[in-house]
Amino acid sequence: MRPKGALVGSGMASGLGGAGWWDQFIERYTRALGMTVAWSFFAPDPGTPKVELLWEALDSEGKALAEGVWPEDPEKFFFQDQNNKRSQLARFMSQADTQGEGILLPYLCRSQAGAHSVNLSRAMEPVPSMVDVQAGRRRAGDGVVRHKALISHSFCPEKPTGAL
Amino acid sequence: MLQVGRKTLRTIWATWEQFWFEADAAVPIRAFRRSLGALLFVFYSIRTLDLGLFYSETGVMPVEVLRSVIDMDGRFSILFWLNSSASLWVLHAVFLLSLLALALGVRTRFAAWIAFFLHVSFMNRNLVISYGIDQISTFFLFALCFSTPKGSSVFDSVALRLIQIQVCIIYAYSGVEKMRGPSWWEGDAVWLALANPQVARADFSGLAQYPVLIALLTWSSVLWEVYFPALVWFKRLRLPVLAFGVMMHLGIGLTLRIPFFALLMIVSYLAFLSTRELRTANNALRQRFFRK
Numbered sequence: 324m325r326p327k328g329a330l331v332g333s334g335m336a337s338g339l340g341g342a343g344w345w346d347q348f349i350e351r352y353t354r355a356l357g358m359t360v361a362w363s364f365f366a367p368d369p370g371t372p373k374v375e376l377l378w379e380a381l382d383s384e385g386k387a388l389a390e391g392v393w394p395e396d397p398e399k400f401f402f403q404d405q406n407n408k409r410s411q412l413a414r415f416m417s418q419a420d421t422q423g424e425g426i427l428l429p430y431l432c433r434s435q436a437g438a439h440s441v442n443l444s445r446a447m448e449p450v451p452s453m454v455d456v457q458a459g460r461r462r463a464g465d466g467v468v469r470h471k472a473l474i475s476h477s478f479c480p481e482k483p484t485g486a487l
Numbered sequence: 488m489l490q491v492g493r494k495t496l497r498t499i500w501a502t503w504e505q506f507w508f509e510a511d512a513a514v515p516i517r518a519f520r521r522s523l524g525a526l527l528f529v530f531y532s533i534r535t536l537d538l539g540l541f542y543s544e545t546g547v548m549p550v551e552v553l554r555s556v557i558d559m560d561g562r563f564s565i566l567f568w569l570n571s572s573a574s575l576w577v578l579h580a581v582f583l584l585s586l587l588a589l590a591l592g593v594r595t596r597f598a599a600w601i602a603f604f605l606h607v608s609f610m611n612r613n614l615v616i617s618y619g620i621d622q623i624s625t626f627f628l629f630a631l632c633f634s635t636p637k638g639s640s641v642f643d644s645v646a647l648r649l650i651q652i653q654v655c656i657i658y659a660y661s662g663v664e665k666m667r668g669p670s671w672w673e674g675d676a677v678w679l680a681l682a683n684p685q686v687a688r689a690d691f692s693g694l695a696q697y698p699v700l701i702a703l704l705t706w707s708s709v710l711w712e713v714y715f716p717a718l719v720w721f722k723r724l725r726l727p728v729l730a731f732g733v734m735m736h737l738g739i740g741l742t743l744r745i746p747f748f749a750l751l752m753i754v755s756y757l758a759f760l761s762t763r764e765l766r767t768a769n770n771a772l773r774q775r776f777f778r779k
Binding site for chain 1: 560
């Protein structure tokens with residue numbers, strides 16, 4: 324995987340031919356030092372919608388034990404970084420259903436005592452258009468339009484599994 | 488003809504040497520190091536609250552899970568080996584101490600190496616949750632590894648130039664990337680950020696009544712980003728360009744939920760100020776806040 328944006332020269336090297344070792348060196352160097360970064364802040368569009376993962380832990384009889392949402396907001400102002408990191412993880416998990424399942428499922432199975440299976444859903448709230456807000460039809464963050472989809476119903480690992 | 492060519496080459500070489508090795512770096516690099524250390528100390532102190540959740544084996548991202556969702560080949564973290572809860576807390580404390588040392592100007596070179604090594608370790612331990620401020624800090628801490636306590640060596644000159652060029656790369660890349668997005672051309676990109684409750688600090692619905700203002704903010708910020716890397720090197724334009732950046736980042740910090748990222752970019756401008764400008768600012772601040 325080529326580092327994106329951090330260094331420009333490596334792509335040119337392979338274009339000139341015979342410089343594969345240079346590509347490999349740059350790639351290893353940037354990966355080891357955490358410098359494989361694309362500086363695309365709010366780009367190409369800042370329109371990433373609000374995304375949440377809704378979860379429901381079930382016991383062995385299929386009854387709901389607990390439910391929650393990721394990311395929850397632990398703090399509103401100063402410790403905002405807590406929320407940002409949770410939101411960042413939520414965006415990553417929503418990129419592919421398997422990512423949400425691969426990360427959140429084992430965590431919930433460990434943290435929710437008695438959990439036998441977990442339902443995971445993804446909820447997205449598109450940003451309302453300026454025209455809709457001007458006309459009074461919507462407000463920012465009103466949650467009126469919310470696309471919800473079940474992404475996984477999985478049994479907890481190391482627990483007896485049966486037919487759904 | 489040959490003589491003219493040689494003279495031109497000599498001038499280019501002298502300019503190159505002067506740029507990299509003879510910059511007036513002492514005061515700017517010390518001001519930048521102290522401010523960056525203080526800012527990151529506060530920022531990463533907040534991480535203490537979520538240390539177990541994000542970085543421990545009992546948290547949301549055990550190493551095995553991390554490796555299953557992201558390609559970690561070639562990425563190093565000391566936390567892959569020292570993964571007990573005690574090690575995690577000790578390493579976090581050492582990291583915070585190294586940032587504090589940078590802020591206080593104590594053993595700065597050693598502190599910068601420790602800070603850089605542990606910063607990369609924490610970032611790679613849970614790469615998924617790293618964002619703007621984490622990523623930019625990597626480059627700044629790396630540059631500071633080469634700076635000396637007094638800031639008066641050739642290495643300090645190089646470190647200062649690396650920081651300046653890094654800031655230019657960030658803006659240039661980010662600006663050009665934005666130009667690929669339709670919302671930046673149509674003038675409603677700022678609205679898309681302010682109307683997203685996961686990003687905005689408050690309900691800014693009222694701003695929808697001022698689409699011209701939104702468009703002006705959108706276009707001016709993308710234009711400024713694209714041209715920053717060129718304009719900031721002109722003596723007469725440097726301060727206005729930086730002043731615009733301070734205003735823009737203060738606006739971002741106040742309206743969006745990324746105050747530390749905004750402050751980090753403002754701190755990076757210290758690397759663009761001259762010794763005289765920094766001394767003037769320092770004296771003004773002292774008179775304002777510490778006058779008898």
